[in-house]
Amino acid sequence: MKTEETSTAHHSGRAPEPVGLYPHARRVGNLLFLSGVGPRQRGQQAVPGVELDEQGRILRYDFESQCHAVFQNVHYILEEAGARWEDLVDVTVFLTNMRDDFATYNRLYAEYFASSQPCRTTVEVNCLPTPIAIELKCIAAVAG
Template sequence: MDRSYVKGDWQQGRAFSPAVVTTGAQKIIWLAGHGAPRADDGTPLKGDFEAQCRQCFLNLERTLERAGGTLRDIVTMTVFVTDVRYTTPMTEIRTEIFGDDFPASAAITVTGFADPLMLIEIQGIAVVE
């Protein structure tokens, strides 16, 4: 499978690509929304956005591994946050994870989630060779 990233000027600074193009034989993994109100040991992450964001990506990574993919296979994601001010810390964490080749993305501010401890939820699509 070939993958190319359409890069934008301002989009690069916000850690996403306007589009990702894939061609060739591939498997598509449709990721349900993943949140992270608690750490692996069950400790609540109430009010700690950075911890929830990192745990959220860890949870996505585990799901992808079970499905035969990795975080690097994500081509698009929708990030839901409860406060618009969380988009910058999320962008910084996403930059750590993806480097310079970012998935296409949207960030949406919501009033809340089914679990009131949650501050972030991410869903996406991954394409694997």
């Protein structure tokens, strides 16, 4: 099977621009693979709830606002690729501070996924490519 012939790249007009050369999502058969999604807003470099010093280091961040923003960005990408929130089957979560942020993430995740529970893996990473505290990598199963 040649991937070029059987897959379709999707670029969202509402989610933040990728920080590298990749699509927001790629559909292969009945699966939609989302690239890592963070909380930035389209057309902005600033991250919701993040205060940086003059050298670009994080002084403070509002983790809850980042969670809401990243979930909204996932919604945008899914909708524009013809999928729904309920179509998510797997979510990989990258947190930069598991100790301080996991309880908040777990609480918000339970709210957003109250009616559908995809598989989930949560890992802590040292840092992410932009000054964000959370990134999601998602897979959705979509109708043919």
